[in-house]
Amino acid sequence: MLFNSFDYALFLPIVFGLYWIRFQNSIKWQNSLLLGASFLFYGFWDYRFLALLGFSTLLDYYCAFKIDREKVLKKRKLWLWVSVGMNLAFLGYFKYVNFFIDSFSQLLENIGFNIGMHSLEIILPVGISFYTFHGISYIIDVYKERIKPERNIITYALFVSYFPLLVAGPIERATHLLPQLKKSRKFSYDAAIQGFYQIAWGFFKKVVVADQCAVVANAAFDNSENHDSTFLALGAICFAFQIYGDFSGYSDIALGTSKLFGIELIQNFKQPYFSRDIAEFWRRWHLSLSNWFRDYVYIPLGGNRQGKVKTIRNTLIVFLLSGFWHGANLTFVFWGLLHALFFLPLIFLNQTKKHLGIVAEHRMIPRLQELFQMSVTFLLVCFAWIFFRSKSINEAFLYIENLLAFSKYKNSSGWPENTKLTIVLLVLFVGIDWLSRGREHPIFGKYQYTKCLLLLLSILVFGVFTTRTTFIYFQF
Template identity: 55%
Template structure:
């Protein structure tokens, strides 16, 4: 069940009405309803993988209790290791087995050994990377005594499988979401309206911008040998816009949906393409994943407090693991390594925290220096996205080779003017909303009501105009 379908709209309406009317005064009833709705939502993808989700939930629920009740650090660590090992084993089996088997056999063949292997013909369970990380953060927090284990299985299960974030995040923390699950909630009209605005903007980003860009990005990347360098630059540009609008659009819909039920999820994007350097970009892109790796991997490894070698090692580890998390392909690993190379000079020169405030805060236009920073960071990100989108490393290098050839200076073979106009208008709205939680949070608040609601209706009409073939969200494959 996709967010960008009428099926989801009907599902959401039914759950919303049941949640706030017959169950308004029953916290237990509301949580049971949301859990059942979440399991139904997940089973719409493939009901067989619902058993894997329930098993993962039971494993971490039980492990948390055993960690808390065990006497001695060794016993606690035993249950922590059991939980982590089983979780990562399932993730590795479904997501990485074929990749490792293929890479190992290729290595053996390259040095003269004959080898063969059997691949697993299984579908990757949707959302497995996200709900696995939910459970891992919970048992790690229990082990580190940041949170007490929960004995209410319904509440814990809802934390793991809350349907707005189940299949593509944001990656929630037990310390943030569980207290909200356990607390009585009352309907807040202003938060619900803000949630609807955020959902509207998320749908616009997905249906109009992301899916519109996908048409040209796919055409150019899938037939890159047929196009000149300038056209391939446009392909990289369209994918750069596509992946942001696709993923942040999902996050906007997820956060907006959660607000309808009285929950505040972790923010996942903070206008990353207005960043002035790569360090700022990574503080604003996929925030829940970046902060997860920071807290549960980077800091335990020593962070940036050690010597030069430790800083370099930890930076590469965090980016390589982040790349590998995205998929079982060397293109993702290379993408992670490239971002580590981008980031490392800023870290070593202590400039990685230079830009903590929103760019041009309180101003209409950025300075020349800020403009240069935004443009150069965007181009670096766009270059790295080529590896993320390419089918293989050879495809990526061939694609880049064509860009840096004489054909770069020829006229593009694809010039979708309508798409450029839509992207420009989209960026204008994002720019003026960059200091808020989402672009429409304060959109048109100073305008007459007729004008403001007219703008909303225009956005709705654009969504309906582009509403057609259902396009999955990119991050469902991760």
């Protein structure tokens, strides 16, 4: 079920009404309703994968108790690896097995052996990367004795499959979400209205910003050899805002939806394109994934506590894994490697934590130095996005080659009709995002009713509704 679908427009009010009118005084029934709604929500994609979601949930639920009850370290580790290993095995099979088959087949062909290996017909379960990471973080936290295993199977199953975050995050932690699922929740008009505002802002970012930018970005990337450098540069910028509007828009809808039910999810984006270096960018982009890799990979490897050589090693590992997490394609691995390389100067100069505050805080206009830093960081991010968006490494380099050819401006008749409108909308969006930096979304504060009305009007006028597009991160 898509957030931007008629099905969801019916689904959400029904669940909301039952939750607060029928089950307001019972945590048990509220959680049961949300769990049933989550399975229904997920089953709309492909009901067959409900069994996989259910098995993964029961596996981690059982293994957590075995870890907690065992006193012998070797047995605790055994149950830890049963859970983590099986979760990663499922993820590897559905997401990466064809990648390894194709890579191995290509390797054999390169040395003269053609054994006729073929890819398997495997359907990728939507959201598997997200709910798998939920389960792994939970089982590790139990093993590390940060939390006790959750005894109520309905509460734990809801933690894993809570529908606002089920298919594209944010990646929640048991230490943050489980306590909220276990305490009484009372209806708050203010929380509900703020949730509605955040949903509206998320829809604006998706159907106005992302989907308008998608038309330009697709035209540029799908036929780069027939466009001039100006349009290819615009295409790369448009994809940067397409993926930002698309993914952060989904996160806003998820956070806003959850507020309707009195549950707070972690913020996943904090105006990342106003970052002054790559380290700050990753403290503002997809925070839940960045923090997951920091806490469960980077720090256990030693973090930055064992000298620069191991810090560089650990950084490379994290970014390569982050790239591979996004998909079974060398383009994603290369994208992760580029970000690791962008990080190296900051590590050598001990500047990874230089920019922790909000840029130009308490000022309307940034200083020239801040503007330069943000521009350089944004260009580096856009350059890396070229590999993320391209279907292959060769296609990415072809795009860059055509981009750097500095071909003269051509007649814009070959450009999509919405190009000029997209540029205007991008300028307005950047301005709104700049003014709201430091806040969860721009509708907070004075004149919020007026701002929300203007936002809804903009969605109706400029939103792309001719085709119902999925969210980009559904494929991950």
